[in-house]
Each structure stands twice: as C-alpha cells, then as structure tokens.
Amino acid sequence: xxTLANSRTAFSSLERKPLKVxxxxxxxxxxxxxxxxxxxxxxxxxxxxYVPRELAxxxxxxxxxxxxxxxxxxxxxxGIFTKIADIGADLMKIVFxxxxxxxxNPGVIADCTGDNAGDSVGPTADGFETYGVTGVALIxxxxxxxxxxxxQTIMLTWIFxxxxxxxxxxxxxxxxNRAVSQARYGDSDDIDFEKPxxxxxxxxxxxxxxxxFGVSYFILGPGAGVTTQLTDLWxxxxxxxxxGTLGAALVPEFTKIFTSPKSSHVEEVxxxxxxxxxxxxxxxxxxxxxxxxxxxxMVFVALMFAAYFTSGFxxxxxxxxxxxxxxxxxxFGLMGMGPVTIAVDSYGPVTDNAQSxxxxxxxxx
Numbered sequence: 001x002x003t004l005a006n007s008r009t010a011f012s013s014l015e016r017k018p019l020k021v022x023x024x025x026x027x028x029x030x031x032x033x034x035x036x037x038x039x040x041x042x043x044x045x046x047x048x049x050y051v052p053r054e055l056a057x058x059x060x061x062x063x064x065x066x067x068x069x070x071x072x073x074x075x076x077x078x079g080i081f082t083k084i085a086d087i088g089a090d091l092m093k094i095v096f097x098x099x100x101x102x103x104x105n106p107g108v109i110a111d112c113t114g115d116n117a118g119d120s121v122g123p124t125a126d127g128f129e130t131y132g133v134t135g136v137a138l139i140x141x142x143x144x145x146x147x148x149x150x151x152q153t154i155m156l157t158w159i160f161x162x163x164x165x166x167x168x169x170x171x172x173x174x175x176x177n178r179a180v181s182q183a184r185y186g187d188s189d190d191i192d193f194e195k196p197x198x199x200x201x202x203x204x205x206x207x208x209x210x211x212x213f214g215v216s217y218f219i220l221g222p223g224a225g226v227t228t229q230l231t232d233l234w235x236x237x238x239x240x241x242x243x244g245t246l247g248a249a250l251v252p253e254f255t256k257i258f259t260s261p262k263s264s265h266v267e268e269v270x271x272x273x274x275x276x277x278x279x280x281x282x283x284x285x286x287x288x289x290x291x292x293x294x295x296x297x298m299v300f301v302a303l304m305f306a307a308y309f310t311s312g313f314x315x316x317x318x319x320x321x322x323x324x325x326x327x328x329x330x331x332f333g334l335m336g337m338g339p340v341t342i343a344v345d346s347y348g349p350v351t352d353n354a355q356s357x358x359x360x361x362x363x364x365x
Contacts (some may be wrong), residue, residue: 002030002120002350010361019181025350026200029343030174037167037225037338044135045160057140064136071129073250085110088281101359108325110354113282119349127342132334135163145319151180158219159332162212162241166336169211173204173340194260197344198252205249206338212245212333213238233318240310240326243303244333249339250299258292265291304330 005028012020022291047059089107093100109222142155177200213234220234258265265288272280307326315322334339 006353010357029346033339033342055340071125074125078122085114108280111344115349123345128182220340240329241333244330
C-alpha cells in the first residue's frame with residue numbers, strides 16, 4: 001500500500017494541492033492500520049472462541065511470541081538497512097557533490113528502499129506486535145487474577161468490545177479530521193502539514209475517551225447486572241484506560257517541541273552547525289534528543305503513577321495485584337487508537353519516498 005502511495009503522492013504534487021498530497025499519504029496509513037488491527041483481532045477471537053480450552057492459553061502465548069519475534073526481525077533488520085542506505089546516499093552526495101536524491105547518486109535507490117523497509121515496515125510491525133501482546137497480557141491477567149468465572153467473562157467481553165469500538169472510533173475520527181481539514185485548507189496553496197496530523201491525533205483521543213466511558217458504563221455499569229464489591233468499577237477502569245489514550249496524544253506534542261521546524265531546539269542545532277561545524281552539530285543534536293526522551297519519559301511516569309493511584313480505589317476487591325493490571329490498561333489505552341497511530345507513522349516514509357521519486361523521475365523536466 002505504501003509503495004503505491006509513494007508514487008501517487010509524488011505525481012499528485014504536480015497539481016500543487018497540498019491537502020491532496022496529505023490525504024493520499026494518510027489514506028495509505030489508515031488502510032494499513034485498520035487492516036492489521038482487524039486481522040489481529042480476528043486471530044485472537046478465533047483462538048478464544050474455537051481453540052479448545054486446554055490449548056487456548058498456550059495458543060495465546062505462542063501468538064504473542066510469534067508477533068514479538070516477527071516484529072523484532074522487521075524492526076531491527078529494517079532499521080539497520082534504512083540507516084546504512086541513508087548514510088550511504090549522504091556519503092555519495094558529499095563525494096560527488098550532488099543532491100541526495102539526484103538520479104546520478106548510486107545510493108538513492110537503496111535509500112528509497114530503506115524508507116519502505118525500515119521507516120514504514122518497522123514502526124508498523126512494532127505497533128502490530130505491541131497491540132497484540134498487550135491484549136494477550138490483559139487476557140492472561142484477567143484469567144489468573146480474578147476468581148469469579150462470571151466476572152472473568154464480563155471483563156474479557158469488555159476488553160474485546162473496547163478494542164472493536166476503538167477501531168471504529170479511529171476510522172470515524174479520520175473522516176471527521178478530513179472534513180475539518182477540507183474546510184480549513186481545501187483552497188490553500190500552502191499549509192502547515194503538522195496541524196492536520198496533530199488534529200487527527202487529538203480528535204481520535206477525545207472520541208476514544210468518550211467511547212471508553214460509554215462502553216464501560218454499558219457493560220460494567222450499575223444497570224449491566226455485574227455483581228462486585230466495587231460499584232464504580234466502570235469508572236475506575238475507564239479512567240485508567242483514558243490515561244493511556246491521553247498519553248498517545250501528548251507524545252506527539254512533546255515530540256514536536258524538539259523536532260518541529262519552528263522548534264527552538266532545531267534552531268539551536270542549525271546555529272551550532274553553522275558556527276561550530278560537525279562537532280557542535282553532534283553535541284547539540286544529542287542534547288536535544290536526550291531532553292526529548294527525558295520529557296516524554298516523564299509524561300509516562302506521571303500517567304503510570306496516576307494509573308497506580310487510581311487502581312487503589314477498590315480494584316483489590318475483585319483481583320490480586322491491581323496495579324499491574326492498571327499498567328496494562330495504560331498500554332491498552334495507548335494502543336487503542338492503533339490505526340491512527342500507524343497512519344501518522346506511515347505518513348513520514350510515504351512523503352519522504354515521494355520526494356525521492358519526484359526528483360528521480362525528473363518530472364519537472
């Protein structure tokens with residue numbers, strides 16, 4: 001899908017309609033995201049419904065291990081390939097004194113392949129693996145940590161209904177964001193591409209949180225007939241999941257602080273490159289990168305602490321080790337908007353490869 005979208009994005013740029021270029025790249029990403037998430041949910045439901053009870057546990061564990069091994073191979077091998085190819089193309093650019101994507105650069109084809117093999121396949125496989133492993137971990141924990149069979153059944157149903165609904169929410173948010181972007185930027189010749197991407201993440205996050213509370217009330221609320229010692233079970237679980245969903249929206253915002261073209265940190269790196277050469281460029285880049293990782297890490301520390309604190313409001317009455325379950329629900333909320341996360345991840349390599357194709361094909365000539 002991304003390979004097809006690369007060339008379509010490159011040729012659509014000739015029309016000088018930025019929003020159309022943006023939409024092609026996002027269409028490819030959301031298609032991949034929905035496909036992968038739906039395939040994963042179907043596979044897990046097949047194990048849950050049709051595999052014999054005595055084999056279901058081993059099947060889930062094998063499913064998770066297989067996902068992890070496959071994602072590791074794609075992430076590591078693809079990542080190494082794309083960086084070697086990218087650096088090789090950069091070196092040839094310096095040696096021959098030409099542009100990185102110049103047709104005469106022998107490394108540019110490997111660089112384009114790396115965009116697909118590493119920057120596109122790698123994060124997508126990583127998201128696919130994390131989405132599945134999180135579900136397997138929560139299913140396993142529910143079965144082991146909750147004694148009552150009827151409550152186990154309700155909780156497992158809640159997990160799967162939540163996952164299906166969050167996929168629907170992601171698709172709905174995608175089309176809402178497209179309508180908003182069309183209204184705001186439809187006739188513009190120049191747009192800030194970060195804004196439609198950011199609004200997509202925030203719209204999805206808000207709708208996902210609303211859906212989380214609605215579904216939790218419907219399945220676990222007072223009128224659902226669930227008998228537990230915790231009357232507000234649906235509120236506690238919905239709040240914990242919402243911490244993860246909020247984290248999925250905050251991470252891009254903190255990332256933009258350090259990577260946006262308008263960021264002061266980017267300007268510092270540029271200034272260091274101009275005035276100090278390669279050494280200061282590397283040092284300033286490392287400082288900005290470390291600060292970025294630090295603050296994003298602190299965001300998740302705060303969210304996980306909030307989840308740990310919330311788990312103390314009665315979850316121990318229905319399960320053992322409720323804080324561990326809370327941490328799993330944070331990851332669940334983080335990956336709940338998986339299709340949109342994959343769409344935004346895929347946007348970068350699609351447009352990067354489209355630029356290379358544009359220059360390689362000599363379209364303007």
